[in-house]
């Protein structure tokens with residue numbers, strides 16, 4: 001991170017921690033003063049123009065604008081970058097924004113010398129090595145539900161399209177073939193929709209499907225409140241056996257990889273349909289292709305694939321190409337103007353709060369810590385300390401801060417790391433340097449930042 005946003009134990013020059021007042025950006029904004037409420041300090045890094053942000057995969061303009069408005073240097077790319085280029089680019093940046101295509105592996109994260117925060121401008125975070133990111137003190141944010149409605153609406157459309165074989169009729173018409181059929185075409189009213197994974201998308205889909213007259217049953221690994229008249233069933237197999245449509249809405253995890261293979265497809269009803277808008281690895285594609293070609297399944301809609309092309313215009317290949325009544329879409333479940341705009345706003349705000357204030361609320365891999373606003377005093381600072389979650393750390397920090405006036409402090413842990421925020425008042429530039437130096441040299445230090 002930039003000058004006053006120290007990284008792994010390396011002491012920063014005194015000037016970067018305590019710049020002369022006239023060099024500071026306009027950082028003091030007054031809060032509305034109902035009944036004389038206290039003034040709050042608007043924390044900002046010393047020189048926001050030092051903060052370099054790399055946004056890939058056509059992250060929405062709402063985010064680009066919000067981040068540029070902060071004064072950060074923002075570089076944008078419409079596509080994902082190749083591994084080699086990414087390794088070069090990531091070396092020097094403080095924050096990266098990606099969508100579902102960019103894989104932030106251990107190898108890539110190791111190349112990132114200054115990276116402090118990652119924004120996934122989507123729901124899924126499986127493309128990031130979250131555990132390794134936390135070990136390196138890199139916080140990861142996403143947008144947990146801004147595109148859920150878009151995915152649910154797409155699935156509703158697909159249910160209707162599949163049960164009327166509209167994909168195939170449309171292809172035929174474009175080939176000049178008139179083929180008016182009603183055999184094996186159905187209304188969706190009264191049919192059973194089986195939802196696997198009843199989270200943000202699954203539950204939204206449940207409400208929409210019931211409003212179309214469907215009967216909804218779902219399977220989830222945790223007991224959840226059924227919406228409307230839907231019901232949770234005891235097992236995946238039970239759901240597969242009773243459903244006319246099965247729609248998958250689980251995250252990519254070790255448990256969901258290859259969750260739907262030959263055995264599961266055989267459990268599904270003759271002529272039923274499978275929809276996958278979750279992650280490509282959840283379904284075994286050769287087994288699905290076989291079930292479609294044999295006529296055991298009546299059709300499928302697939303939006304996500306184990307291997308997806310890196311960019312528009314690149315070649316796509318799959319065993320599903322040419323299968324009967326099979327709708328293939330290029331991972332567009334969340335690709336609507338509304339969703340992308342909301343995601344841009346939500347994730348950029350989380351990144352700004354983390355960079356400027358240290359707030360980790362909403363991070364997927366980090367303890368969630370926040371403090372109320374810091375007092376608007378010239379010599380007050382905020383210490384943000386990411387450290388190994390081992391006994392005795394707080395005692396060391398208390399020792400270091402014991403000579404100072406700690407206004408407030410909060411810390412929390414998640415797995416192997418912990419995160420502490422402390423607001424300290426009446427500190428001189430020399431004392432700030434000393435605090436930074438001593439905290440960042442503790443043996444448990446991962447990242448120490450001082451904000452003012």
Ligand SMILES: NC(=O)c1ccc[n+]([C@@H]2O[C@H](COP(=O)([O-])OP(=O)(O)OC[C@H]3O[C@@H](n4cnc5c(N)ncnc54)[C@H](O)[C@@H]3O)[C@@H](O)[C@H]2O)c1
Pocket residue numbers: 123124144145147148151196197198199200201202219220221222249250251252253255256277278279303304331332333334335
């Ligand atoms: N196609 C797209 O463009 C698109 C868009 C958004 C999200 N997604 C994918 O959809 C997934 C689901 O999104 P969401 O917002 O509903 O997530 P969510 O976290 O709100 O819900 C996921 C649900 O799956 C359940 N679950 C986890 N493991 C399970 C298992 N083994 N068996 C059954 N249930 C299990 C969880 O308990 C949870 O209720 C995301 O993780 C993402 O990968 C795809």
Ligand SMILES: O=C(O)[C@H](O)COP(=O)(O)O
Pocket residue numbers: 099100101121122123124125147331332333334335
């Ligand atoms: O995880 C998600 O939100 C979806 O898979 C959408 O990803 P995208 O932003 O790459 O379209």
